[in-house]
Amino acid sequence: MSLAELICPAGTPAALRTAVDAGADAVYCGFQDATNARNFPGLNFTPDEMAAAVAYAHDKGTKVLLALNTYPPAGKVDLWRQAADAGARIGVDAFIVADMGVADYIARTHPDIRLHLSVQAAASSPEAIRYYCDNFGVKRVVLPRILTIPEIREIRREIPCEIETFIFGNHGLMVEGRCSLTNYLTGQSTNMDGVCSPASDVEYARHADGSMSSRLAGFTIDCFGADEKAGYPTICKGRYRAPHRPDGYYAFEEPISLNLSRLLPELIDAGVHAFKIEGRQRSKSYVRGVVSAFRQAVDDIRAGRQANIADLVALTEGQKQTQGAFETKKWR
């Protein structure tokens, strides 16, 4: 049986302590800049906060993985290199990277620290994954959320590194690391600036009939009826009118979250080493609830018991959940 490590999100030092105390095997987090894909206002860690957080986590036997999972714009690699150097000084347990240049720098400069390949690299074939392993010594790949469990099992047989899969949280449908929808409307890049739908471009308005519209950079991307549940203001979850659908429809994906709690035994059996929970932008309350629920479930499975997982639907986007492509490619 694989170790089934639980990899948990932390957007602030308090969230990191919450994740550690709730039973995370490892916590992933980032600095307060464009070097990570949750570069949200007021979120993330200063180097001093990161050092204190690493000390807290290590004291309790929890690892800290530093997300450096965005792509430096041409000629601007210094910020990513400095972040890697700071992480090494602080003593993080691994770097999560997407860009080959960043991977190469770390492999040469900090060869003793593990490299994990971010989902943002969108490496979904054995050939692509092996390339990163052979050239940069990648020890673990975070798989894109587009593969079925039989496909994951096949890949596992053909690669020399560990596999991590998302099991809960935000479920963007685009090819990770390649989505430019936000850039199209706001001029900011999810992949280089580290933020999808920057808050400064988001606006909500409530209307006389109780409905609420969400807008990004002045474009309405959804309007929720008075009794409808809402989702994030991301373009991929927008509802649009088209000539053939004048009433508006979810062209890419509806507001929904991934929840693989029922598939954990199969994922472990397929050789998945680590389970990732999405949500560095979420609160301590979310971190506490989701991490403890999955801690209990993984412990149950390890002990040969039926996993008893708490109902997490109240924390999901649109209050809906899916097993996505992990269950079937036809899910959408």
Add this chain to the structure above:
Amino acid sequence: MTAHPDTVPRTAVPARPVLARLSCLIVQPVLTRVVRRIAAQHPTLFERLGPHQGTDFVIDPVDLPFALHLRPDPRALVFRAVPRDAVPPAGATIRGTFLLLLELIDSEEDGDAAFFARDLEVTGDTEAVVRLRNALDDVDGSIAEDAAAMFGPPGRAILARLRRAYQT
């Protein structure tokens, strides 16, 4: 960022101007003490607010007779109860029931989940709200309990009663 013209304010409590003004007078000394204490205990909170230390937040507990005006400027903190007909122009407005807002401050509830459920409403400058949320979320322990504890056993008893009253 401006609110959409057809945006409407939502008030669950019928406007009773005299009651509202009286309530504001009663709670104001408490609010002033509470906010000063929080600021002294959690100075890093202001760093996460960044450029929004000077933003005027209107926090609107829809089931109370008044709203709250917060300007989290460490040099000139403002936290006051205001009747709804005297609410200042807001950089950002946050609306929900009193208990929900209390639980969000203490991270007992998740803000995104409350937003998805449509229990929490946000208008105005979304970045300001996200910063405030992240700043408060980085505070360990319970701000509400700390505030109640400032007033000794009666403070704690009032908070417990409020929670019970709103939960039933």
